[in-house]
Amino acid sequence: MIRYKANLKEQILQSLMDRYPLKESQLHISYTPQAKMGDLALPFPLQLAKEMKRHPRELATEIVPLLSDLPRIDKIEVAGPGFINLFLNRRDFFLHQVDSLDKRTFQQEEKKIIIEHTNINPNKAAHVGHLRNAVLGDTLGRCLKYKEENVEIQNYIDDTGIQVVDVTFGFMDMEHKTLEDIQKIEGKFDYYCWDLYTRVFSYLEKHPDSQSRKSEILRKIEDGQQPEAEIAEHISRRILRAHLETMKRIDVSYDVLPCESSILGRKFWDKAFSLLKEKEAIYLVDEGLNKGCWVMRIEDDEEREKIIIRSDGTVTYVGKDIAYQLWKFGLLQKDFYYEPFIEDNGKTIWISTAEPNEPAPTFGDGTLVYNVIDTRQSYLQKIVVQGLKSLGYQSQAKKSIHYSYEMVALSPKSLDELGQKVSAEDKERDFVEVSGRKGLGVKADDLLDRLEQKAFLEVEKRNQELPSEQRRLIARQIATGALRYFMLKFARNSIIVFDFEEALNFEGETGPYLQYSLVRINSIFRKLKDRENFAEKDLKTLVLEQNIPIDTLPEQEQADFWELVFYASQFEEEIQHSVCSLEFSHLAKFAFNLCQKFNAYYHKYQVLAEKDQNTKSLRIWTIQYVREILKRVLSLMGIPQPARM
RNA sequence: GCGCCCGUAGCUCAGCUGGAUAGAGCGUCUGACUACGAAUCAGAAGGCCGUAGGUUCGAAUCCUGCCGGGCGUACCA
Structure with missing residues (x-):
């Protein structure tokens, strides 16, 4: 559809440019609100009429004859206040769409795009908020790859931050454990730390004098002194592994894990500091x-200055983030070393190190960078960008994109369900913010x-005949699909107030609904094969071989066929639109609407039982086309495609 | 105080750079399984798009004020 519209645009401009002051930017091609009004709508006469001080309808009527030789168009009409509506030739258009299925629509635009997402502090288990981050980032990556871009996924590990210090403090000073004791802890280590962290937090509230011990731990971790440093490393690595396991459950993976410890070890900050x-x-x-602090002036605010280096000489998170951002753009003239961390489905995930290591791929050096971080960090992200600007890197600052989204909060009801105490104050509210410190939150696992x-x-x-192993697999696929759709269906600026009943729903606008639609289509093809020995062919080959005219169908069926196919053909526009606006709820809605249309069609028209061969073949074309589009859209959203369910 | 975000059906939310009669899901109420799988479908009820102005041929959408809510504004990340 993207290419078709681009062609159409060019032709319309060609036909009209001599006579009318029409600019390309004015020529939008949209859709009609109703099928009976045609397929595509051109609103430009309304605008043009204003400029030319003429009646819009009159102008539109005058233009129509000039457009008579547009390709694959049956009829042109003036409608409403002055729209020009186009009726496509259904057969030609469908053939054209089928033909373009395996052709490239998109071209690589950037040398390399870096997406940073997930970024969970390695001191406790992942929660639902982290799942939203990972799903958004991962989906963006999938879409950009579909658009032929070279994408690198980074998951930044803040392994030397305060949060890790807190848990280290908990193990050493509260539980009096040695590294060996900690290594012996069985079960889910990230869950253990989740609980420990909340205990540490309330302990610290009662014992403010522990601050000095915490500072000591931080210093020792940064300087690599034992046993604090090795304990902290054990904690952060072990929890990191747990996080990666969790993300694997929803098909989220990474290329590289840059660590804060390596940023310190490789002295990225020293370099950035001297540049600044x-x-x-x-x-x-x-x-x-x-x-005694080193500070940065805040743009548009004469009063305020942001501290980059504390009076005790340590650098804040923002400072390190500026250094990291410089590295991502290849502006630091320094690099990490790397080693393999884990194997994920045959792919190596690399982790940064400060010391020289085995040969590794090159990372960083992007031309466009997305940082997937929730909206509460907008201020800090702005400062990072400002850092780039004040170093004179204007173009990189522009290509440094904060992909922001709202948090996942909890409904008082779901808190209750978790057995967590709700304060009287919180009961009055519509939602309660997740808090690692208080241990308030739904753990991802x-x-x-x-x-x-x-x-x-x-x-x-429903599937008693299947072996239990396969039932397990399908259950996993459905869980992943349900979760990922749930995270994508909301616009990113919308706070998700998490509710178990809603998240656990498999009916209506959910991931399983989409999966079920695909299972149904596949099931028709499976039966065609079993019962009639139907050989599945490439859609294009099939359509060319059979060469059936669409207008032999009854009028109602033609309209229903067209509604489904025409809608499906818009999928690449939806991808484009979602990526531009970073709004994957568009893509989610598109998939859902497509399935709704398909399910309605499915109930109305039988394929297997159809006696008339031509009609049957046309229906096969239709569902095969829908299947192809649906498969692509599901894989872009990372929603698995179960064989049965 | 300042900055950003939100306010659309009983509930949860879509609604693209302004376009034709404001849409879904859940819930409620009617119907449809000897199967291409009912995790589905057909239908009904349900709306002053927070409010008051402005711009426009045209506003849920853009601008301004107000009301209500959230999040930032740390020598935490």
Whole structure:
């Protein structure tokens, strides 16, 4: 559709440019609200009439004859206040769409695109909020790859931050454990730390004097002194493995894991610091509240300055992030070393190291960077970009994109269900923010377990003949599909108030609904093969061989065929649109609408039982086309495609 | 205080750079399984798109004020 519209645009401009002051930017091609009004709508006469001070309808009527030789168009009409509506030749258009299925629509635009997502502090189990981040980032990556882009997925590991210090403190000073004791802990280590972290937090509230011990731990971790450093490393690596396992459950993976410890070890910050000093982007404060700190001025705010280096000489998160962002664009003239961390479905995920290591692929050096981080960090992200600007990297600053989204919060009801105490204050609110410190939150693995369990029961009911191993697999696929669709269906600026009943639903606008639609289509083809020995062929070959005119169908069926096929043909526009706006709820809605249309068609028209060969073949074309589109859209959203369910 | 975001059906949400009669899902109520799988479909009820102005041939959409809610604004990340 994208290419078809582009062609159409060019032709319309060609036909009209001599006579009318029509600019390309004015020539949008949209869709009619109703099928009976035609297929494509041109609103430009309305605008043009204003400029030319003429009546829009009159102008539109005058233009119509000039468009008579547009390709694959049956009829042109003036409608409403002055729209020009195009009726496509259904057969030609369909053949053209089938023909373009295996052709490239998109071209690579960037040398390399880096997406940073997930970024969970390695001190506790992942929760639902992290799942939203990972699903958004992963989906963006899949779509960009579909658009022929070279994409690198990075998951930044803050392995030397305060959060890791807190848990280290918990193990050493509260539980008096040695590294060996910690290594012996069995079961889910990330869950263990989840609980420990909340205990640490309440302990610290009661014992403010522990701050000095925490500072000591932080320093020792940064300097590599034992046993603090090795304990912290054990904690963060072990939890990182747990996070990667969790993400694997929803088919999210990464190329490289840059660590904060390597940023320190490789002295990225020292380099960034001297650059910032040199350009006078930051300066030392010698009086007032921020005395002894290196700070950056905030744009549009004369009063405020953001601290980059604390008075004790340690660098804040933002400082390290500026260094990291510079590295992503290849502006630091320094690089990490790497080693393999884990194998994920035959692919190596690399982790950064500070010391030289075995040969590794090259990472970083992107031309466009997306940072998937929730909207609460907008301010910090703005400062990072400002850092790039003040170093003179204007174009990189523009290509440094904060992909922001709203948080996942909890309904008071779901808190109750988790058995967590709700304060009187929180009860009054519509939602409660997830809090790692208070241990308030739905753990990602718990949610996935519940989804899987529920899916397994449903699969068991319907597929008793399948071996249990396969039922397990299907249950996993359904759980993944349900979760990923749930995370994508909301617009990114919408706060998801998490509710178990809603998230565990498999009916209506859900992932399983989409999966079920595909299973139904596949099932028709399976039966065609079993019963009639129907040999599945490439759609294009099939259509060319059979060469059946569409207008032999009854009028109603022609209209129903067309509604489905025409809608399906818009899928690449939806991808484009979703990527431009970073709004994958568009893609999700598209998939859902497509399935709704398909299911309606499915109920109305039989394929297997149809006696008339031509009609039957046309129906096969239709569902095969829909299947192809649906498969692509599902895989872009990372929704698995079960064989049965 | 300042900055960003949100307010659409009983509930949860879509609605693209302004376009034709504001759409889904859940819930409620009617119907449809000797199967191409009912995790589905057909249908009904349900709306002053927070509010008041402005721009426009045209506004849920753009601008301004107000009301209500959220999040930022840390020598936490």
